[in-house]
Amino acid sequence: MSRVYNFSAGPAVLPEEVLEEAQEEMLDYKGAGMSVMEMSHRSKAFDAIIQDAEADLRELMNIPDNYKVLFLQGGASLQFAMIPMNLMKNKVADYVVTGMWSKKAYQEAQKYGKANKVASSEDRTFTYIPDCSDLPISEDADYVYICENNTIYGTKFKTLPNTKGKLLVSDVSSCFLSEPIDVSKYAILFGGVQKNIGPAGMVIAIVREDLITDEIIPGTPTMMQYKIHADADSMYNTPNCYCIYMCGKVFKWLKEMGGLEAMKAHNEKKAKILYDFLDGSKLFSGTVVKEDRSLMNVPFITGNDELDAKFVAEAKKAGLENLKGHRSVGGMRASIYNAMPMVGVEKLVAFMKKFEEENIQNV
Ligand SMILES: *Cc1c(COP(=O)(O)O)cnc(C)c1O
Numbered sequence: 001m002s003r004v005y006n007f008s009a010g011p012a013v014l015p016e017e018v019l020e021e022a023q024e025e026m027l028d029y030k031g032a033g034m035s036v037m038e039m040s041h042r043s044k045a046f047d048a049i050i051q052d053a054e055a056d057l058r059e060l061m062n063i064p065d066n067y068k069v070l071f072l073q074g075g076a077s078l079q080f081a082m083i084p085m086n087l088m089k090n091k092v093a094d095y096v097v098t099g100m101w102s103k104k105a106y107q108e109a110q111k112y113g114k115a116n117k118v119a120s121s122e123d124r125t126f127t128y129i130p131d132c133s134d135l136p137i138s139e140d141a142d143y144v145y146i147c148e149n150n151t152i153y154g155t156k157f158k159t160l161p162n163t164k165g166k167l168l169v170s171d172v173s174s175c176f177l178s179e180p181i182d183v184s185k186y187a188i189l190f191g192g193v194q195k196n197i198g199p200a201g202m203v204i205a206i207v208r209e210d211l212i213t214d215e216i217i218p219g220t221p222t223m224m225q226y227k228i229h230a231d232a233d234s235m236y237n238t239p240n241c242y243c244i245y246m247c248g249k250v251f252k253w254l255k256e257m258g259g260l261e262a263m264k265a266h267n268e269k270k271a272k273i274l275y276d277f278l279d280g281s282k283l284f285s286g287t288v289v290k291e292d293r294s295l296m297n298v299p300f301i302t303g304n305d306e307l308d309a310k311f312v313a314e315a316k317k318a319g320l321e322n323l324k325g326h327r328s329v330g331g332m333r334a335s336i337y338n339a340m341p342m343v344g345v346e347k348l349v350a351f352m353k354k355f356e357e358e359n360i361q362n363v
Contacts, residue, residue, distance in 0.1 A: 005344040008322035009151050009297060009335040010174070010195040018249045036245045041238050049241075050234065053248030060254055063183050063206060070205045070226065071234040071244050076101070076173045076192035078224070079203055080108040083145070083169055083188060084115070085220040087211065090140040094118040096161060099126045099150035100328060101171060106145070112217055118144070119161075125329070126153040128289040132161030143167040143187060149175035149294050151195065152326040154287065154333065156294040160185055167211070174296050176204070177254060178338060179264035187211055196296065196337045198247040202240045254338070263338055270336055270345050271295045277349045283307075283356040287331065301331035302359075308332060311355055318351050320344075 006013045029036050032045050039046055054069050063069065072078070083105070084093060091113030095106035097120040109115035116138055119130040137144060144163040149156045151174040160168060167187035176191040183189070188207045194200035205226070212226045222228055228236050257263060275293060278286040278300055287299045302308050308331055312324045325331040336345055 002319075004319045004321045005340070005347060006321050007334045007336065007340070007344075007348070009326070009333060010192070011200045012195055012335055012337050013339045014198070014246070015250065015253045015339045018246065018253050021249055022246060037242050039241070041235060041241050046241060049245050049248055050239070053244055053251060056248065056251035056255060057204070060177065060251055060260055061181070061183055061206075066209045067183060068207050068209055068212060068226075068230045069234075070207060070229050071239055071247075072203050072205055072229060073201065073240055074203065075194075075201065076171060076190065076203050077104070079171070079190045079205060080105040081111070082205075082224050082226070083143070083190075084109040084112040085217045085224055086226050087167070087169070087188070088113040088142045088217060089215060090142050092116070092138050092140050093143050093145060094135070094138055094141045094166070095145045096120070096130065096132060096135070096147075097122060098129055098147055098155060098157075099153045100326075101151065101173070102145065102147035105147070105171065109145070113142075116141075121155070126150060126155065127287055127292075129155050129157055129292040132157075132159075135161060135164075137164045137166055141166050143169045145169045145171075147171040147173075148189075149173070149178075149296055151297050151335075152299075152329060152333075154294045154297040154299040155289075155292045156296075158291065173203075174335075174337075175294070177260060177263065178267055178296055180260040193243065193247055195335075196339075197250050199243050202243040202247070204247070250339075266342070267295045267336075267338065270340070270342055271298065273342075273345050273349055274298050274334060274336065277352060281352070281356060283360050284352060287329075296337055297333055297335050299325055299329065299331060299333040301325075305330065307359060310359070311352075314355065315348075315351060318347075320348055320351055323348075 094116045097103050097117050106115050118135045121128050121130050144166050148170045170189045172189050173191035174195040176196045190205040193202050212230045283302050284300050315323050323332045325333040
């Protein structure tokens, strides 16, 4: 067996300890005589799995009691529709567009009401986070929407926008559990788990309880009503059982790592190794405004498309995989989520140094 360092943006690297545990339990989960994949979601064993997962997540994020934790299917993208369907009472919402994902959410919301783009960083290809201290918030806005960490462009909100008292909705897919946050500042926060938590196919939505009502856009499908899922504790229909099980294991792993304060320190140290190298490099450069840099997704370029392609190909040969940038932006991107070990980033930087020495004359 040989494992590579996987810099994929998602589905992404998982902690090796977690994969090993799942392997050990694959055929016989704790004496059940079957795999978690094979058991009823109404079984005692699975009930303990989902309850433990929720309790551990609540502890890790310090989630207040007046928030529901929902394990839903349809990925983060289904939330782009569920949010307006459940929250647009006045049929008005304000969107901050800082990348492809918030743009998609903004476009989806237009189907259900008036979605306003109150700020955008598209003018400079999403390489920065716009000033959100005094946005033209609509008086009757049902909520203000952001994508907190922009997976494709590598930017991150370091301070939350001033919503002028309106509800804040945040897509945290690619920064979920990467550092502590104050959940009480959000109305809804949600993330597809395949970025920083578990396997693909699930989104975790953390929703303030008073927002979970029957007052929703008429015609909203049953499966897209927060209340249906909240009332049934995410078991209205068969949930993504195996994904919940894997996420639960990652929550326990995070607790063992010291929780989110410790993860933050670890992630800052890890990202600094890469950013410091980029700042001093004669060949490579980061593409994002320094103060808005993400700790999780680090895009960089050589400025030469052929050299970029050569880098990605040679890195792959050296066991450093999935460094190609998103198809919409090109260049390179290293996603260095919680489960990417320090040594992975050190090896990447060592490889970049060597590549720079060998190729600097070609620039
Ligand atoms: C990947 C991603 C999505 C889309 O997630 P799906 O689960 O594939 O729908 C949405 N938002 C952000 C920030 C992402 O990184």
